[in-house]
Amino acid sequence: MAQAWLRKVGLFGAALLLGGSALTGCSSTKKEAEGQGGDDPISIWASLNTNVSITLKSMNEITAIQEWEKATGVKVEFQHPAVGAENEQFNVMLASSELPDVMFVYGDYSKLYNDGSIIRLNDLIDQYAPNLKRVLDENPEVAKQLKADNGDIYAIPHLRLGEYKTFGGMFIRQDWLDELGLAKPETVDEWETVLKAFKEKKGVTAPLLYGAPPKLSTMGPAAANFLEAYGVTNTIFLKEGKVAYGPIEPEYKAFLETFHRWYEEGLIDPDFATNDQKTFDAKILEGQAGAFFTFIGGGIGRYLPAMQQKDPNVNMTAVQFPVLKKGDEPLFTGRSWEWSGAGATITKSNKRPEETIKALDYFFSEDGHMLKNFGVEGKTYTMVDGYPTYTDEILHNPDGLSVSQAMSKHFIANYPFVGEDDDRYNQQYYQLQQQKDAVQLFSKYSENTLKVSIPPISLTTEESNEYSKIMNDITTYRDEMFIKFVIGAEPIDHFESFVDQIKKFNIDRAIEIQQDAVDRYNAR
Amino acid sequence: MSGRTRKFRFSSAGAQQALGVPSEREEWKPGKQANGWVRLWLNYRKNKAIYWMVLPVVLYFLIFKYLPMYGAIIAFKEYTVGKGIWGSDWVGLQHFRDFFESYYFWRVLKNTLVLSFYQLLFGFPAPILLALLLNELRHELFKRTVQTVSYIPHFISIVVICGMVVDFSARGGLFNSIITFFGGQDSALLSDPSNFRTIYTASSIWQELGFSTIIYLAALSGINPELYDASRVDGASRLRQVWHITLPGILPMIVILLILRIGGLMEIGFEKIILLYNPNVYDTADVISTFVYRKGISEGSEFSYTTAVGLFQSVVNFILLLGANRLSKMLSDNKLF
Numbered sequence: 101m102a103q104a105w106l107r108k109v110g111l112f113g114a115a116l117l118l119g120g121s122a123l124t125g126c127s128s129t130k131k132e133a134e135g136q137g138g139d140d141p142i143s144i145w146a147s148l149n150t151n152v153s154i155t156l157k158s159m160n161e162i163t164a165i166q167e168w169e170k171a172t173g174v175k176v177e178f179q180h181p182a183v184g185a186e187n188e189q190f191n192v193m194l195a196s197s198e199l200p201d202v203m204f205v206y207g208d209y210s211k212l213y214n215d216g217s218i219i220r221l222n223d224l225i226d227q228y229a230p231n232l233k234r235v236l237d238e239n240p241e242v243a244k245q246l247k248a249d250n251g252d253i254y255a256i257p258h259l260r261l262g263e264y265k266t267f268g269g270m271f272i273r274q275d276w277l278d279e280l281g282l283a284k285p286e287t288v289d290e291w292e293t294v295l296k297a298f299k300e301k302k303g304v305t306a307p308l309l310y311g312a313p314p315k316l317s318t319m320g321p322a323a324a325n326f327l328e329a330y331g332v333t334n335t336i337f338l339k340e341g342k343v344a345y346g347p348i349e350p351e352y353k354a355f356l357e358t359f360h361r362w363y364e365e366g367l368i369d370p371d372f373a374t375n376d377q378k379t380f381d382a383k384i385l386e387g388q389a390g391a392f393f394t395f396i397g398g399g400i401g402r403y404l405p406a407m408q409q410k411d412p413n414v415n416m417t418a419v420q421f422p423v424l425k426k427g428d429e430p431l432f433t434g435r436s437w438e439w440s441g442a443g444a445t446i447t448k449s450n451k452r453p454e455e456t457i458k459a460l461d462y463f464f465s466e467d468g469h470m471l472k473n474f475g476v477e478g479k480t481y482t483m484v485d486g487y488p489t490y491t492d493e494i495l496h497n498p499d500g501l502s503v504s505q506a507m508s509k510h511f512i513a514n515y516p517f518v519g520e521d522d523d524r525y526n527q528q529y530y531q532l533q534q535q536k537d538a539v540q541l542f543s544k545y546s547e548n549t550l551k552v553s554i555p556p557i558s559l560t561t562e563e564s565n566e567y568s569k570i571m572n573d574i575t576t577y578r579d580e581m582f583i584k585f586v587i588g589a590e591p592i593d594h595f596e597s598f599v600d601q602i603k604k605f606n607i608d609r610a611i612e613i614q615q616d617a618v619d620r621y622n623a624r
Numbered sequence: 625m626s627g628r629t630r631k632f633r634f635s636s637a638g639a640q641q642a643l644g645v646p647s648e649r650e651e652w653k654p655g656k657q658a659n660g661w662v663r664l665w666l667n668y669r670k671n672k673a674i675y676w677m678v679l680p681v682v683l684y685f686l687i688f689k690y691l692p693m694y695g696a697i698i699a700f701k702e703y704t705v706g707k708g709i710w711g712s713d714w715v716g717l718q719h720f721r722d723f724f725e726s727y728y729f730w731r732v733l734k735n736t737l738v739l740s741f742y743q744l745l746f747g748f749p750a751p752i753l754l755a756l757l758l759n760e761l762r763h764e765l766f767k768r769t770v771q772t773v774s775y776i777p778h779f780i781s782i783v784v785i786c787g788m789v790v791d792f793s794a795r796g797g798l799f800n801s802i803i804t805f806f807g808g809q810d811s812a813l814l815s816d817p818s819n820f821r822t823i824y825t826a827s828s829i830w831q832e833l834g835f836s837t838i839i840y841l842a843a844l845s846g847i848n849p850e851l852y853d854a855s856r857v858d859g860a861s862r863l864r865q866v867w868h869i870t871l872p873g874i875l876p877m878i879v880i881l882l883i884l885r886i887g888g889l890m891e892i893g894f895e896k897i898i899l900l901y902n903p904n905v906y907d908t909a910d911v912i913s914t915f916v917y918r919k920g921i922s923e924g925s926e927f928s929y930t931t932a933v934g935l936f937q938s939v940v941n942f943i944l945l946l947g948a949n950r951l952s953k954m955l956s957d958n959k960l961f
Contacts, residue, residue, distance in 0.1 A: 191921040194705050216706025371795055371812045373904045379794075561704070572924040573727065579903045587904075605727070 141177035142456055143200035144444070145193070148180040149515040151398065151508035155501065163480070164471050164511035171467065174459040199447040202456060204517065206442040209254035214561040218445040219453065221253045228457040231464035232256065235520070245439040248558040249620045255443025256460045258516040262523035265436045266542040268395040270325055270422070274415040276302055276390060284419050287426050288329050288358060291391075295367040298390035306369035308362070309380065309389035321434075322393040323372075323582075327355045328432035329422040334578075336614055337432075337552050343615040345607050347578050353595045356585045363586050373583050391419070396538045397514055397529055398504050404532060405502075418538030421545070435546035437556055442516035463519035473522040475511040490528050503531060557617035570610045574602055699932035712928075719932035728915060736911040736937075740889045742825045748885060750829050752878065755840035756866060771841075774834025786899035789827050790814060815904040824900065824909070839881070840874055847873040879952050887945030890937050912937045 144159075152159060159165055159178040169175055179200050181189035193199065194217055203218070212218045225233055236243040239261065246257055277284065277294070280301055285291040291308075298307035310322030324334045332339070332346035332355075339349070346352055362368050369375065369383065383389045384403050394400060400416060407414040421430035444460055446453050462468040474481040474488045481488045492498070497506040507514050513525045530536050559567060581598050584590035590598075668675050694709070699719060701712040723729055754774065761767040777785065792798040793813035800810045813819050851869050860868065894913035901909040912933060920930030 187923070188921045191925045194925070195927055197705060197708070214706065215704050371815070374794070374812055374815050374902050565702075568924055569926060569929075572919060572926070575923070576903075576906070576918070577727070580906050583904050601727070 141175035142202060142450075142452070142459070143177050143179055144202040144204060145179045145181075145190075145200040146204035146517075147186045148183065149508060150183065151504045151514065153183065154505050155509045159512075162508075162510065162512065164475055167471055167476060168459070168462060168468070171471075172459040172462050174455060176459075199449045201450040201452075202444050202446055202460075204442070204444045205255075206440075206516070208559065208564055209443070209445065210248050210252075210558040211561055211564045212445060213248075213252070213254050216448060218254055218447050219450070221256070221446065221457070222251070224446075224453055224457045225253060225256075225461075228454050229256075229461035229464070231461050231468075235259070235464055239438065242438045244621075244624050245437055245556045246443075247624065249617075249624065255445050256457070256518050257443040258440045258518060259438060259520040260436050260440055261438055261520055262526065263543065264521070264523060264526040264539060266434050266539070266546050267397065267436075268321065268393060268399070268434060269538065269542040270322065270391055270393055270419045271400060271416045271538070272391040272419050273298075273389075274417040275413050278415075284417075286420060286423065287428075288326060288422055288424055291326070291422055292358075292362070292367070295362065295390065296365070299366055302390065304390055305366075305388050306371075306383050307366075307390040308368045309372075309375075309383055309392040310369065311372035311375035311380070322391075323359070325393060325421055325432075326359065327352065328430070329424055330355045331424075331431060333432055333552070335575075336554055336611065338554060338618070339552075343554070343611050343618055345602070345611055347582075348599045348602050348607060353592065356582075356592055356595065359586050360588060360592060364588065368586075373587075387414075396535050396542070400535055400538065401502060401504060401530075401532065404534060415534070417534050418541045420541055429545050429548055431545075431548045431552045433542060433546045433549045435543075435549040435553075439556055440516050441556060444518045460518050463517075469520060469522065472511060472517065472519040473513045473525045480510045488524055495528070495531065503529060554614065554618065555621050557614070557621045559613065559617055563613045563617070567610055567613045570606050574605045574607060574610070577601065577605065696931060696935055698928045699935045701928055703928040703931075715928075719929045720936065722929060723933050723936065728910070731907070732910055732912045732915045735908060736890055736892055736913075738908075739821060739824060739911060740892050742821055743828060743892070744885055744889065746825055747829050747832070748882065750833050751836035752840055752874075754833060755837045755844060755874075756870060758837065758841065759844050759870065760862065760866075771834065771837070775838065776834070777831040778835035780831070782893075782895055783899060785827065785831055786896060789823065789900065793819075793823060814900065815902060817905045817907040817909070820901065820905045820909045824897070828896070840877065843874040843877040844870065883945070883948045883952055886948035887941060889944050890941045 146159060148159065152162070156162065158180060160176070165176065165178075190205070194212075194215070197217075199217060205212075209218070213220065225236075236246070242257075242259060242261070246255070247253055272284065272294075276298060280297050282294055282297060283290075285294045295307040298304055308322060327334060327346070330351040332344070332349045332351045334346055336343055336345050338344070359368070363370070369389070371379070375383075380392075381403075384392060385406060387407075394403070396418075404414070404416055407416075421433055423430050446456055450456055463472050470477075470488065474490070475494075477483065477488075479491070480494050481490050483489070494506045494510070495503060497503075501509065504514050507529070512519075513521065514529060526539070530539055581590060585592055585595075585598075698709055698712065700714060700716060701709075702715050702718075703709065703712045707713075758767055758771060761770075793800070795810055795812050797813075799813060804810050813823065847869065851873075852865060855865055855869060890912065892911050892913065894911065894917055897909055897911060897914050898917065901914070916930040916933050916937075918924070919926050919933075
């Protein structure tokens with residue numbers, strides 16, 4: 101008895117010791133074996149949207165995905181990277197060459213193709229994706245964005261063909277404006293007056309809050325909005341049709357002077373550089389923030405109901421993108437291109453590309469389009485006079501989920517995925533009047549943005565390597581110096597040496613690479 | 625494990641040779657070539673269990689430490705995923721040159737060395753002091769309580785520790801409450817570059833102090849109590865005892881640990897820095913390993929370049945280790961290898 105027990109314990113111990121190495125050894129061989137079988141699921145790598153992760157563990161559990169599997173007869177299996185480590189895990193996955201069948205990404209597709217990670221899709225689309233082919237034929241502008249310089253297609257896209265292409269902007273505490281008898285600010289000077297009033301009359305710590313999403317380490321969209329009032333942006337853009345880099349333009353210095361003054365006067369959140377989503381949310385919900393950048397759906401749709409529950413007088417409304425002179429039109433509005441830039445790629449490890457393409461093409465068919473945007477008829481929407489209307493399961497969820505969370509549980513409309521966004525989804529997604537006004541206001545000047553933003557160009561592998569190497573250094577440097585200039589650790593007089601250093605990093609070559617790519621794009 | 629017994633063993637082997645006593649090896653003259661393998665086999669037959677027990681450790685080092693070294697050759701190549709490790713083009717020392725000429729080279733090197741040096745300067749003597757203090761305590765219960773309380777932080781995950789530090793140093797956090805209580809200014813402590821090194825070093829000491837003390841306490845318990853009795857007869861005070869008996873007693877242990885620490889001088893843990901820093905404090909917080917992490921997998925994907933940087937760090941580490949070992953051999957006759 102005792103001996104048998106000892107032996108068991110001993111074995112268990114040995115298993116523990118070897119466990120680490122044995123497990124890693126096994127998992128890779130298992131994956132390969134799976135890829136070869138005919139009925140095995142197609143693996144799809146995609147980051148998990150936070151609205152989904154609130155109710156579900158994997159996109160496999162989304163109602164629309166299960167319906168999609170039934171309709172196409174294809175089994176899929178989603179692989180999700182850890183939230184917050186998407187970049188790291190993606191890079192490690194590429195380097196290890198252990199790829200899933202499909203990767204849903206937002207990135208440098210030509211580089212992925214030239215590295216040999218993904219395959220070219222033109223012939224497959226011609227043969228097996230009649231619905232996508234029809235969309236591309238009907239929308240030559242989309243086809244131009246989707247194709248690389250040589251005409252290759254590498255991704256099954258996420259498209260925005262409707263009128264809604266701007267999803268976020270500045271929001272302000274309307275109740276405070278009313279209380280103080282102020283009008284909505286239009287110019288940077290008017291903003292300064294309003295923020296001062298918030299500071300002095302309301303005594304808040306963060307009249308202008310920024311720093312948080314989407315990227316914590318950079319300037320934050322609110323700061324970029326004010327910079328863009330000066331006619332330049334935080335990175336590369338088109339200045340009168342030519343590629344330019346915002347931070348080395350003289351307008352950037354003028355912006356820094358304003359922002360440094362605002363910081364000194366306490367008009368912007370003193371903790372802007374260390375804010376994360378948690379502290380950002382907290383400052384809004386505690387009523388310390390007067391104005392901030394957020395998204396119409398996931399941001400205001402969350403903050404406003406939460407705050408009105410405590411105090412029904414709270415009101416937040418959208419403000420037009422700021423400009424310098426009254427009557428100017430804003431140039432940068434965050435308008436998305438028709439192709440959002442996100443798409444599903446098929447990797448070289450995929451043993452059944454035809455089947456995969458057929459399945460993905462389903463989302464461009466009439467049925468698939470409805471499934472992606474509205475879910476299942478009778479359950480999540482009903483047809484009222486030919487208009488798909490969401491049921492209470494979505495709009496007034498019995499389990500207390502917000503609209504975005506309920507949507508994410510049943511279908512894939514409010515974040516990028518293969519298929520086309522439907523305007524009728526956006527019309528109902530924004531339930532609050534403030535949201536409906538916001539989407540109109542933010543889209544008002546969105547055509548201007550086409551003149552200043554870089555189109556979906558493609559770079560060669562060499563160009564892409566060289567460009568990312570240069571820009572990596574510059575971006576780190578720019579973000580650090582931005583903070584130093586604003587908080588006064590570096591006097592603004594040093595702006596010239598800041599520009600010199602960026603030139604030393606070889607920004608001219610980076611601009612040249614982009615200019616060539618833009619020229620090639622225009623020649624398509 | 626103590627250096628003194630080692631020294632004894634070396635000198636005895638030396639004495640054997642000097643006296644011309646035939647050692648085991650010389651007796652096995654016939655079949656000299658098969659010699660090693662035969663002996664290994666015989667030894668294996670005799671001590672089977674031990675060989676099997678050592679196997680997982682050998683495998684661990686082979687798989688996780690030696691095998692990955694193959695990948696280090698991409699430091700001399702322009703690695704692309706499509707061509708693979710072997711198929712990528714050679715670029716020689718290009719990546720090393722790029723790093724040495726980089727704007728960030730001196731900054732990350734300086735930060736790495738300064739942070740490590742702080743850890744060594746303040747972090748190394750701290751557990752020795754605590755061990756000496758604990759050793760003088762006569763109240764068992766109090767001694768054990770202090771010990772337990774001081775080593776518990778070691779078992780808390782670094783993620784949790786850093787989360788606490790970040791919260792405490794934020795505006796309105798614990799540290800700021802203390803500072804304002806004494807009339808200071810409420811500020812975001814972690815966005816000031818001049819605070820980073822202090823916060824980093826102090827929190828490390830706080831977390832590891834108790835646990836590192838254990839090894840010194842173990843060494844202390846090995847000191848012959850008769851020495852204390854004898855010194856008391858000679859009229860030595862407590863301090864005298866510490867100076868002449870306790871410290872020399874644990875000196876070999878101190879030296880070995882010091883060598884190990886110096887060997888890992890550049891190997892500053894990047895997890896903790898990544899959890900604590902933000903672009904405000906890159907000036908003092910960005911070290912080689914965080915630089916590699918950002919450039920290599922989080923913000924960029926310059927695999928070859930960052931491999932070269934990592935390799936550079938390992939080489940410097942290796943040189944430091946050899947230097948420390950040599951120095952200690954010269955000064956005190958204690959050494960690692």
